[in-house]
Amino acid sequence: MASAPSLKIANPSSPAASATSRDRLHLLVTIPSTVASPTSPPRRSASLAVAFAAASASAASINGGGVPKINGHPRINGFEPAAGLRVAFQGAPGAYSEFAAKTALPGCDTLPCRAFADAISAVERGLADRAILPVESTMEGAALRNYDLLLRHDLRVVQEISLFVNYCLLAMPGVSPAEVRRVISHPVALAHCGRALAQLGLHRCEPVEDTAGAVEMLRSNRLLDTAAIASPRAALLYGLDVLAHGVQDESWNVTRFLLLAAPTSLAAAGAAVHPKQTPLKTSMVVAHRGGSMVVLLKVLSAFSRRNINLTKLEVINSSSKEDMAPVFILDVKAKGTLRAFPHVLYVDFEGSTEDPKAMEAIDEISQTAELVRILGCYAADPNVYDLH
Numbered sequence: 001m002a003s004a005p006s007l008k009i010a011n012p013s014s015p016a017a018s019a020t021s022r023d024r025l026h027l028l029v030t031i032p033s034t035v036a037s038p039t040s041p042p043r044r045s046a047s048l049a050v051a052f053a054a055a056s057a058s059a060a061s062i063n064g065g066g067v068p069k070i071n072g073h074p075r076i077n078g079f080e081p082a083a084g085l086r087v088a089f090q091g092a093p094g095a096y097s098e099f100a101a102k103t104a105l106p107g108c109d110t111l112p113c114r115a116f117a118d119a120i121s122a123v124e125r126g127l128a129d130r131a132i133l134p135v136e137s138t139m140e141g142a143a144l145r146n147y148d149l150l151l152r153h154d155l156r157v158v159q160e161i162s163l164f165v166n167y168c169l170l171a172m173p174g175v176s177p178a179e180v181r182r183v184i185s186h187p188v189a190l191a192h193c194g195r196a197l198a199q200l201g202l203h204r205c206e207p208v209e210d211t212a213g214a215v216e217m218l219r220s221n222r223l224l225d226t227a228a229i230a231s232p233r234a235a236l237l238y239g240l241d242v243l244a245h246g247v248q249d250e251s252w253n254v255t256r257f258l259l260l261a262a263p264t265s266l267a268a269a270g271a272a273v274h275p276k277q278t279p280l281k282t283s284m285v286v287a288h289r290g291g292s293m294v295v296l297l298k299v300l301s302a303f304s305r306r307n308i309n310l311t312k313l314e315v316i317n318s319s320s321k322e323d324m325a326p327v328f329i330l331d332v333k334a335k336g337t338l339r340a341f342p343h344v345l346y347v348d349f350e351g352s353t354e355d356p357k358a359m360e361a362i363d364e365i366s367q368t369a370e371l372v373r374i375l376g377c378y379a380a381d382p383n384v385y386d387l388h
């Protein structure tokens with residue numbers, strides 16, 4: 001049974017808040033952590049910008065590319081082997097997104113892309129079956145850049161996966177910590193390790209496109225004065241030395257990824273997409289033009305009166321000031337028109353759009369909001385997977 005959620009307002013001065021020009025009020029659904037894996041680090045709730053459904057979460061191990069196991073047991077949601085499925089991700093081979101894809105879809109083929117938009121376009125053009133996007137992290141909050149992308153395109157969320165992100169400081173073989181003058185990595189990774197790097201005396205940080213791309217750059221240019229922040233798997237893949245493990249500023253650093261598919265491919269897959277016995281989760285976006293708090297209360301009331309649990313609730317408010325960008329949403333029902341909204345709510349709820357109660361709640365919300373779009377309905381996976 002799911003525990004009753006509590007609402008928290010996260011610190012608006014978090015890195016996530018400064019990463020966007022919009023005002024963000026994080027109303028977060030926090031589910032108290034009742035089960036902690038002996039291997040999982042303690043949660044530091046004060047700095048959490050996104051709460052994960054940790055009540056049933058436990059750190060999971062992916063054992064050397066074989067059948068994924070959770071603390072030694074086969075995983076509960078039983079990922080189907082996905083040989084032949086092509087998953088587009090942003091970054092070079094060895095990026096966290098690629099590991100997330102291979103964990104979610106064992107045996108899949110991965111397609112490296114320069115940008116997240118390219119990964120989405122690969123699915124739209126039929127070059128890939130899925131795109132994987134990091135959408136929120138315990139340290140960063142919601143990755144609005146990726147939510148924005150999601151909303152501008154007509155792809156459906158078909159799966160979620162949360163990965164424990166352990167950042168390592170990597171260097172060319174034989175390079176000692178004292179020889180390192182600068183650090184390169186994905187801007188998110190650099191932001192997640194800022195304090196630790198400063199403590200190591202490493203103040204020169206330069207962003208590159210992804211963590212594995214940084215490692216590739218070290219390797220191909222034989223950079224002897226530079227270190228990269230990336231995963232231990234990337235170190236193995238590119239043959240680099242690990243100078244330090246776990247350099248993230250918060251010990252509990254989890255990124256949630258969503259896998260997206262084209263609606264046409266889902267129609268072809270039919271009922272096989274949702275095995276009947278699996279608990280489902282639905283992601284939706286609610287857009288409106290004013291009365292933010294009223295709409296928020298209506299959304300909460302529509303779900304709570306029907307006893308439907310929310311696992312995510314994020315409120316985005318763009319003011320009318322010129323430098324604050326509105327949220328653009330593709331209205332899939334109105335011939336794919338792109339519409340701009342100053343106020344948006346991201347909502348994830350437990351259940352499916354086929355549940356009568358959920359349908360009623362959505363109908364009720366639709367009467368207040370200007371646009372309600374269902375982003376996808378998929379198997380809920382509360383586990384956190386660890387690459388070790």
Ligand SMILES: O=C(O)C(=O)C[C@]1(C(=O)O)C=C[C@@H](O)C=C1
Pocket residue numbers: 090091094095096097098134137165186188189209210211212255
């Ligand atoms: O650069 C990578 O390895 C990625 O997969 C991207 C990404 C991100 O964009 O958030 C994913 C997870 C990590 O938190 C850091 C970076």
